[in-house]
Amino acid sequence: MRFSANTGFLWPGLPFLDRIRRAAAAGFDAVEFHDEAQRTDPADLRAALAETGLPVIGLNVRMGTTAGCAAIPGQQAQARRDIDEAIAMADLCDAAAIHVLSGNTDAPEAAGVLAENLRHALAATGRVVLIEPICRAANPAYFLHDLDQALAILAEVAHPRLKILFDCYHIETQHGDCLARFRAAAGQVGHVQIASIPTREEPDRGTLDYATLLPAMRAAGYAGAFGCEYRPHAQTGAGTEAGLGWMRAFRQERRPRP
DSSP states (O other): OOEEEETTTSSTTSOHHHHHHHHHHTTOSEEEOSSGGGGSOHHHHHHHHHHHOOOBOEEEOOOTTTTBOTTSTTOHHHHHHHHHHHHHHHHHHTOSEEEOOBOBOOOTTHHHHHHHHHHHHHHHOSSEEEEOOOOTTTOTTBSOOSHHHHHHHHHHHOOTTEEEEEEHHHHHHHTSOHHHHHHHHGGGEEEEEEOOTTTOOOTTSSSSOHHHHHHHHHHTTOOSOEEEOOOOSSOSHHHHHHTTHHHHHHHHHTSOOO
16 A cells, blocks of 8 residues: 655645655655645756655645635636646646645535536646545535535536545545445545544544555555545654654555565
8 A cells, every 4th residue: 555645734844845855754655735836946846756756646726715716706717727837737746636626615606616617627637636525624614515515526527537535534524434435436536535533633543443444445446545634643843753653553564474
């Protein structure tokens, strides 16, 4: 199994490029970004990725103050600028996927606005485009808040490269029974992220049994990396490494027996 370090959450307080270097030193297999890459000198980012050899699983469009804006009526022009900028950065660092955030809105026309902006993204790139349900507990104002809603958007847009970013923290918090939800949607999942329930810390700290869940996801057909988008229990740069025993233990347990 491969694990991807989410630079938006891990090593808080360190500069973005140093987080990439720390991810490599800590033994992660890949990295994934929020929207830090769009605020970074492209040559410096390329150099850091070349230095570490880590592939980029994905990156977000600009998040701003509204957690994106792709579903917000009246902001279509900004949403498409954000999408195009994210695509350009994904091309530069060869990111596998682009996460289009819908934004905070309860407008009745939001689903249609989001679908049109997703069609724009899919026409503008050959990469995977992701949408992520974000639970009400984490952001009550976010438009796309549950898995059924996300699946309805996928059905509306009907494109094979539009996939769900399945964040176990959000799905379990919003719905419960994360594994059953994953199995029902497995063919439409493009990326999986992990964190503990209920505190969104290291995945070995909470009630969700990832030692059982991750192999079950593999058995259900998921072959990608697992994105580590959690808040280190010790909120310092050193604290991220201090909490990585879960990853070492998980890999140790799954080494082939002699």
